[in-house]
Every structure is written in C-alpha cells, then in structure tokens.
Amino acid sequence: MTQFPGAVPSPAMAPVVQETYGPADLGATPLFGGGFINFGHWHGIDLDRLPTEDDRIRSQQALYRHVLAALAPTEGLRAVEVGCGLGTGCAVALGEYGFAQVTGMDIHPQQLDRARRAQAGLLAGPAERLRFVQGAAESMPFGDAEFDRLYSVEAAQHFRDLDAFARETARVLRPGGRAAVTSFFVPDADPARPAQLAALLDTFATGLDVAHSIPELTAGLERSGLTDIRVVSIGAAVWPGWDRWLSTMWQPGTWPRNFLRAYREGLLDYFTITAARPAACAGP
Template sequence: MTQQPPPAAGPAGPPDLPDRVAKVYGELDLSTVPAFAGGFINFGYWAGLTGPADRQLTEADRVRSEEDLYRLVLETFEPAQGRTALEVGCGRGLGCALALREYGLGTVIGLDAHPDQIARARKANAELLAASPDTTGRLEFLQGAAQQIPLPDGSVDCLFSVEAAQHFRDLPGFARESARVLRAGGRLALTTFFARTPAAARALPGLLPPYADGLDVPHVVDEVAATLSAAGLRQVRVRPIGEGVWEAYDRYMAQQPELRDEWPRRYLTAYETGLLDYYVLTATAG
C-alpha cells in the first residue's frame, strides 16, 4: 500500500487487527486516497498500457491497472465457469464484482477482517447483490480473518488474494486455512509485494514507513512459498511481475502533483536496489 493517510488519533480498531491496519482501513479509508483511483487499493499491473512511453498517464489508466492486476490473478483459474471463489482481503469488493462479471464464476465470496470494509463492500455492490436475477445469491461478503476463515472444509474451488498478504501477521495460519477450505484440486492465487531476501526484509523498514509503522510486514517471498507448501498445498509456483508494476506506477505518481510525496516513490528504489518485488504465487490443494 502506498501514500497512506497521516496518523490520526482515535480508539483502537477491531479485535485482532494491529492498530495501524485498523485505522488505515477504518476511519482513514485508504480507498479514498488519490493514489488509488477507483478504490481498488493496489499498485496495479500496467503491462497493458498503450501509446507512447512518455505520454501522460490518466486516471483511467490507473483504474485499468488495478483491474488488470485482478485479471492477471483470476486468469490462473481458467476455466472458472460455475466455480466457487473466495477473495481473502476483499476491501470494497470491487475485485469480487469484476470476478463475477468477467469470469463466469458461480459464486464469489469476499472476506475481510475489517467490519468497515465489509460495510463498504456491501454498499458499493448493493445493486449487484440484489437487483439482477442472474447474480442474486452469487455474491456475498463476510467478515473474518485470513487465519480463521468462516467457511466449511472443502467449500471453495478458487481462493485469491490481491495485495493483502503483506498485512498478514499469521501467514502459516492463512496457508493452513486456505488448504482447509479449498476442495481437492482447488487453486490458490495470491499477488502482492514481498522482500526478496531476509537481509532485504531487515532493510525495508528503514526505507518505507509502512514497514516501520506496523501497516505492512516484510515477508520474504521464498519463506511465503515454503509456508504454503508446509500447509499441504502442492505445485507452489512463484512468478515475479515487477517489470509490469513498479516503473509505470512510479511514472503515474510523478505526473500527479498531489501524489509527489517523497516516500511512496521509494518503492521503485526498493525494486531497483533488489530489496523487494511484486509476485504472483499459485498453488493447488489436495
């Protein structure tokens, strides 16, 4: 996450959420920050950009990048027709709605630990939740933690998480719960930014405030993959996609006067100096 709002005074957040996470996704509502045009709250995948390399990037480009990050993940489930999917860390539920509209899934469940995010998801998707006969009952939002998913064993075919796992304090718990709720042969796909090495993980809090203030955790990508395997997931694959993320995101930030804060642009520095990258991790259950 980037360009988070400044610290604000207030009561402690929901149980089991670190205070910083509770505030950023609660009273401060990160989805309203200009860097996250459209409200998806992710860096975006920009490989689909068209036009001259030096052209001015637009808000439409930014929203498209956020949607394309979801598409990159959801395409790993093909064929998805009629299947049941769960998004862990769904935020405002915009990715769940995209998944339902574009990929022919039978049911999409959005899960988020923050009650404010679940309320926003239900509001943002109220029409889709209630109006259309072909989607009624196929979209649902639940409050719950990644390490304690409130669903039965073997109840979903596809589990995805987009730019949320950097917040997870209990990655082994998330991995075990993913393996539990996925049906045999079900697929997991998650994407976010991770440290490249243990040394990089130690260095990142000195460069990027979200690691220093408790918003993000500098998980090491190889350790994340090993954690998924240890939970019983098979065929764990790691794909770096930073080439399609960091430079274009930084270019967009540089072109927006209100987004030219110093520290959010350090993500490109962290990438170029080998401290972190953006990844897609996939695995199979059972």
C-alpha cells in the first residue's frame, strides 16, 4: 500500500508574495473584480468587443466552475481550497456545488482577514460550514485524510515546492478523494524556459510567479502515490480573453501583454490537472 508522509515544516512566505497580497492588495486592483483573483475562463464571452467589468467577473466565476465541476460528485463532501484568497471561490463551492464543508486555506494573514470580512455572512451560518485557516501549500495544517476534495485556482504559480505540495495533497485527501488544480505552467521541461519567461514578464522576473512545468507537477503527483492524473490545456479559453481585458488598461508592447505572446510561442500555457488518491486496500 502506498504510504503518505506527514507534513513538513511550513516555508517562509516569499517577500514579493507578502507585498503583493498584503500592502499592495492585488485583489483590489481594476485587473480583478467581484472578489476573485484569476485570469478568467472566457469561453462564451464576446471578445469582438471590449469586455465589461461584468464580463470580467463572469470569466473569473467560470474558471471556478470549470474546476469545481471536475471534482464531481461534490454533494455533501468536505473540501479544501489551497490559496483561497478572498474566499469568493469558497462561496461558489458552497452555494453551487453542495459541499457540506469548505475550508479556505491561504498563506497570507492579510488575505485571510479580508476573506473573513468578505464572507462574514457565510461564516455566520451553520457552524464550520465555512472556515478559513492560515497555512502553506507545502505544509498544510490539517490531519491525514481530512478532506474528500482538494482544489486550487491560480495559486500554484506561487508555490515554492511542487513536490511538497503534491505530498501534502495526497496526505490530506481521504482514500478515494480527488484533487483539481488550475494555473499557468510551462508545458515542457526545457531548462531555458524560466529565463525566457523572466525576460518577457515582470512577475517571473521578480519571483512572484515561478516557472513550474507540467512534467515537474505530474512527476510529483505520481511520486506522492496519486493516480488517474490528467492534464488538459485550457489556454484557448484563457489567454485571448485575458489579453483582451488587459488591452483596456495596458498598451501593446507593455509587459502584461506578453502573456499572450508567451502562450503563442509555447513558453507558457494554462492547464487543469486532476488526480485521485487510490481507494483504501480491501481487507483479506
């Protein structure tokens, strides 16, 4: 039977993450909206015209729905969101997918304070149906087999150790539990990719985003004993819409517009990755 190791010591928060999600309060900028912080899933949104703020919020909701639907069935189950930000995705999970309990975990205490204020109505509901906990993806403050489902939406690009995240995912999932992760990753194992992305995109140059690759993540999930690992590119539904939204604030040739260029040049893509913890071994 596969063994799932215990938690490792929590890593320190990178200073650039501390600043971006603390004093800088990225989620309050016009790039985002509706309490979400993600690039969005733009399928079905008309990109022949400039997107509105309502379009932007709808795209971010759609990304959560895309991930949560990949975890079905969800009714009556316990879930944890790794990198929950302002907790708006937790509210979607509870309100639309029938989870019995959702735990939002984030490494940043200021984000958790904002989440508790933003989701005060849900927190005042049935005891423990929603809770927020501080913790790192590489060292989750939970017991073994505590959750039926684990999901993470556009947070993995900030994780410092994908192997540790994979081990922790396997550890906190119950046998038969499932995980879904979506974010932007390097599609191949070419060692030149980090430098290429740093030359194009300030978030990689500063270390806010880490140039993790899909082979790196899937290898970590396999080593952790997770199975049924599936990787699906959703870049066509993300990058053109994200660039169209950026065009309302940034001129061509400015660094944020290079996300679409990086996608077109094969340096970066957006993926959904799902995996499962094997069911418990049957007795003799």
